[in-house]
Amino acid sequence: MERKAVALFSGGLDSMLAIRILQEQGFEVEALNIRTTFDCCRVPAAQATSDLGVRVTVLSVGDDYLDILRNPRHGYGKAFNPCVDCRGYMGRMARQLMEEIGACVVITGELLGQRPNSQKRPQLDIVAREAGLQGRLLRPLSAKLLPPTIPETEGLIDRERLYDFTGRSRKPLIELAQRFGIAEIPAPSTGCALTEKTFAPRVRDLLTRHPGADRWDFELLNAGRHFRFRGGIKIVVGRNEQENATLQGFFRGRGTRDAALIEPENFVGPVGLIVGRADEESTALAGALLIRYTRQCDPSNAVIRVFSDGEERVCQAWPGDTEAGVERLC
Numbered sequence: 001m002e003r004k005a006v007a008l009f010s011g012g013l014d015s016m017l018a019i020r021i022l023q024e025q026g027f028e029v030e031a032l033n034i035r036t037t038f039d040c041c042r043v044p045a046a047q048a049t050s051d052l053g054v055r056v057t058v059l060s061v062g063d064d065y066l067d068i069l070r071n072p073r074h075g076y077g078k079a080f081n082p083c084v085d086c087r088g089y090m091g092r093m094a095r096q097l098m099e100e101i102g103a104c105v106v107i108t109g110e111l112l113g114q115r116p117n118s119q120k121r122p123q124l125d126i127v128a129r130e131a132g133l134q135g136r137l138l139r140p141l142s143a144k145l146l147p148p149t150i151p152e153t154e155g156l157i158d159r160e161r162l163y164d165f166t167g168r169s170r171k172p173l174i175e176l177a178q179r180f181g182i183a184e185i186p187a188p189s190t191g192c193a194l195t196e197k198t199f200a201p202r203v204r205d206l207l208t209r210h211p212g213a214d215r216w217d218f219e220l221l222n223a224g225r226h227f228r229f230r231g232g233i234k235i236v237v238g239r240n241e242q243e244n245a246t247l248q249g250f251f252r253g254r255g256t257r258d259a260a261l262i263e264p265e266n267f268v269g270p271v272g273l274i275v276g277r278a279d280e281e282s283t284a285l286a287g288a289l290l291i292r293y294t295r296q297c298d299p300s301n302a303v304i305r306v307f308s309d310g311e312e313r314v315c316q317a318w319p320g321d322t323e324a325g326v327e328r329l330c
């Protein structure tokens with residue numbers, strides 16, 4: 001078996017170190033960066049893998065990832081993060097790549113005890129089992145505190161040159177990074193919106209009010225301010241130019257669902273997206289929200305353009321009550 005490894009790679013310091021540890025033992029490492037629906041770990045991965053001199057494969061999770069979110073076998077963390085199930089899912093993707101490229105092991109930057117709900121010993125065992133990686137999932141940073149993996153027992157990996165770090169302290173990891181000559185040490189971040197308590201109301205709302213929600217609905221959670229209105233209608237309002245463009249993109253990709261796009265016609269302001277029936281009431285509320293979130297508008301003369309059902313029209317918007325009967329989903 002070749003000295004080849006697949007690294008589940010977030011772009012964070014822990015997974016960078018895991019790669020360097022195996023490289024120090026003569027391993028060729030291929031990084032696997034997995035993109036979830038919730039923006040985990042996107043930005044730093046490309047630069048970090050280039051600094052480490054490893055090839056990176058970037059894959060997105062499939063629609064079946066949403067089943068994990070809807071009904072995680074091992075529960076949620078402090079917010080809506082189903083970390084144990086999610087890690088098992090990513091482990092399966094890594095196993096597939098391991099088999100494809102003839103690697104003998106999957107490595108991760110997980111540390112024993114670093115996260116209370118997903119990185120204790122039982123959870124690490126569950127992840128390995130659910131990924132189908134028993135004996136082939138190595139956590140180099142904590143490996144000496146865990147049973148030896150198959151490549152260790154076969155002598156491909158020198159267990160003595162692995163580590164016994166545990167807990168949340170970054171100090172020993174930064175020292176190790178300095179010993180390895182890693183110049184750019186990334187700041188700690190999960191990069192995953194599911195771990196944010198402020199994001200949780202959006203997920204909870206979607207799961208409870210819209211059990212048939214699909215990828216479009218889940219991806220929409222990442223953009224704008226979200227408001228739930230009577231009859232289950234949702235209105236999303238962009239917070240900046242980028243989100244306005246994102247909402248326009250969502251509208252274009254809405255498929256067969258009821259939706260309408262609301263744009264300011266004679267003032268500079270945000271874009272709104274109605275998900276559900278764009279009747280008079282919901283359109284009036286969307287217009288009022290656009291006025292509420294702009295400072296450059298004469299509210300007595302605010303005109304909006306409404307795109308819906310393949311047609312467009314312009315109408316007056318009024319600064320109405322945007323609180324009564326409206327739930328703001330953070």
Ligand code: SF4
Binds near residue numbers: 036081082083190195
């Ligand atoms: S924080 Fe948890 S839920 Fe989010 S991507 Fe990482 S493992 Fe998955």
